[in-house]
Structures are given as structure tokens and as C-alpha cells.
Amino acid sequence: MTLDVHTRRQILKAALGGAAGIVLGAPVRLAAQAAGTTNTLRLADDVFVIQTPGQANVVAHTSAAGVVLVDGGSASGADSLMKAVAALPGGGPVRTIFNTHWHPEQVGSNELLGKAGATIIAHENTRLWLTTDVTWSWSGQHFKRLPKVAQPNKTFYKTGELESGIGYGYIPDAAHTDGDLYVYFPKQNVLAVGDVMSGSGWPVVDWATGGWIGGIVGGVQRIQALANEETRIVPGRGPVLSLADVKTQLQMYSTIYERLTTLLNKGRGPSEAVEAKPTKEFDALMGNGDEFVRRSFESLWAYLSPDA
Numbered sequence: 001m002t003l004d005v006h007t008r009r010q011i012l013k014a015a016l017g018g019a020a021g022i023v024l025g026a027p028v029r030l031a032a033q034a035a036g037t038t039n040t041l042r043l044a045d046d047v048f049v050i051q052t053p054g055q056a057n058v059v060a061h062t063s064a065a066g067v068v069l070v071d072g073g074s075a076s077g078a079d080s081l082m083k084a085v086a087a088l089p090g091g092g093p094v095r096t097i098f099n100t101h102w103h104p105e106q107v108g109s110n111e112l113l114g115k116a117g118a119t120i121i122a123h124e125n126t127r128l129w130l131t132t133d134v135t136w137s138w139s140g141q142h143f144k145r146l147p148k149v150a151q152p153n154k155t156f157y158k159t160g161e162l163e164s165g166i167g168y169g170y171i172p173d174a175a176h177t178d179g180d181l182y183v184y185f186p187k188q189n190v191l192a193v194g195d196v197m198s199g200s201g202w203p204v205v206d207w208a209t210g211g212w213i214g215g216i217v218g219g220v221q222r223i224q225a226l227a228n229e230e231t232r233i234v235p236g237r238g239p240v241l242s243l244a245d246v247k248t249q250l251q252m253y254s255t256i257y258e259r260l261t262t263l264l265n266k267g268r269g270p271s272e273a274v275e276a277k278p279t280k281e282f283d284a285l286m287g288n289g290d291e292f293v294r295r296s297f298e299s300l301w302a303y304l305s306p307d308a
């Protein structure tokens with residue numbers, strides 16, 4: 001989901017200001033707090049998840065041939081991300097970065113890395129979105145196209161494999177956007193899936209660039225088929241998921257999809273769908289579902305109406 005950078009800066013400033021007041025005379029603790037903004041999770045000797053509050057998850061694979069990243073955070077966090085990557089055991093220059101989709105929370109390091117000569121891999125649809133301006137009609141948010149150097153310079157349609165054996169493929173269900181991809185690290189059994197799945201909170205249903213609730217069901221089903229009991233699944237947000245989590249989410253989204261299509265078939269509109277509380281029993285775990293329900297319902301219109 002999109003992050004208001006200014007808001008976050010203000011929150012951060014306030015938080016740091018508060019902390020400084022409380023721990024005055026304890027500079028060590030303050031330093032630890034400031035440095036603790038990035039949390040690196042080790043999934044294998046050479047695969048890490050870099051988590052920065054307010055930022056999307058970044059997966060890093062280190063090797064003598066250089067670092068491979070899955071997503072690059074937002075532009076405001078690019079420098080600190082590069083520092084976190086350089087500090088990884090076996091960390092070096094980033095040679096390859098995958099964009100799981102076009103959202104600014106994923107492509108913020110593209111410019112920096114593109115200028116450094118890195119290969120930027122994305123589905124062709126993602127590249128196309130990054131070459132044009134996008135506006136979300138429901139929020140008025142406007143996204144500017146990326147400069148040429150920051151655009152994906154290697155695209156694909158179905159699947160691909162890096163020399164190191166790292167596999168990747170298209171998730172054609174249009175779960176989150178119409179350019180979603182997964183990256184699979186076979187030796188480590190780690191599957192990075194971007195925002196097709198969320199580890200914390202309801203996902204964005206970006207129907208402006210193809211995502212829809214039926215696609216979420218299809219995408220999660222596809223991830224279930226790609227994974228096994230031992231696979232660590234890294235979502236765009238929140239903690240690492242297991243196959244059991246995927247199954248739980250699949251059931252949840254299938255239930256919601258069914259309820260929403262029933263409402264649609266009865267001729268109901270988005271506001272009535274929100275009032276019907278079709279996410280009720282899941283809200284304790286996922287948070288307030290109103291925004292998700294409204295976007296999901298609109299996505300049915302966008303997807304199913306014949307002149308869409």
C-alpha cells in the first residue's frame with residue numbers, strides 16, 4: 001500500500017524526539033533504536049529478508065556473482081536499503097533486481113541500480129505501467145512514470161531462470177496488478193510473491209492496473225500449488241508465511257469473493273457491500289475490512305462489466 005512519506009517522516013521525527021526526551025543520558029540505547037529501523041531476517045546462509053518499518057519487504061540473495069534483490073523498497077529508503085544490503089554476510093554489488101509489480105514501494109531503487117548497470121527484471125505489463133503515468137480514481141493519487149534508466153530492462157511473459165538457478169514466473173491471475181511475478185529460490189525453498197499475498201493487513205486491490213478479488217483467489221491458489229510444507233513464502237508486507245497460512249488465506253478470500261459476487265448478482269453497490277460486512281469474522285486478524293471490501297467490489301465491476 002502507498003505510504004505518505006511526509007506523514008511517516010513526521011511520525012518518525014515525533015517518535016525520535018519522544019525517545020530522546022525519555023532516554024536522555026542513555027545515548028547507547030538511543031543509538032540502538034535509531035540503528036534498529038532495519039531488521040534483517042536470515043532465511044538461509046545466502047537469503048535474507050530486509051524489513052524496514054513502513055517499507056515493503058525486500059528479499060536479498062548473496063553470492064560471489066553479486067546480489068539479487070526481489071523488490072527495492074520506496075525511493076526514500078533506497079540509500080538505507082543499499083547500506084543494509086552491503087552489510088549482509090557475503091553482500092556485494094546488486095547485479096539483478098526483480099520488480100514483483102509496478103508500485104512505488106517496490107521500484108524505489110530502480111533508478112539507483114539502473115544507473116549502476118544492474119539488470120531490472122519485470123513482467124512486460126509492469127514495464128508498461130512504469131512507462132506511463134497512473135492515477136487511482138478512488139484516491140486521486142497520481143504516480144509518475146519512471147525515467148528510462150529506472151525502467152525494467154529485461155522483461156518476460158511466462159517464466160525464466162537466472163544462471164544461478166533462481167526461477168521466476170508470471171502470476172497471471174491479476175491478483176494485485178496485471179504484472180505480478182514470483183521469484184523462487186529452489187535450494188533454500190524460499191518463494192517471494194510480492195503483494196499477491198499480505199502477511200499483515202488487507203491487501204490493496206489495485207483494479208486501475210488490473211488487480212481484482214477473483215485474481216486474489218486465483219493468485220493465492222497458484223502460490224499454494226508452487227509451495228510445499230517447508231517453503232518459506234515472503235509476502236510484500238509483514239512476516240514470512242507458511243503453506244498453512246496460504247491455505248487459511250485462500251479459504252478466507254474464497255469466502256469473501258463468494259459473498260461479494262452474491263451481492264453483485266443481487267444488484268447491490270459498493271457501499272451496500274461495505275455495510276454487509278463480508279469480512280466480519282476476519283477483521284480481528286486482518287484489520288478493518290471496509291476499504292478492502294469497497295475496492296474489491298469495484299474490482300468486480302471493473303473486471304466483469306462488458307465495456308471495462
Ligand SMILES: [Zn+2]
Nearest residue numbers: 001103176195
Ligand atoms: Zn503493491
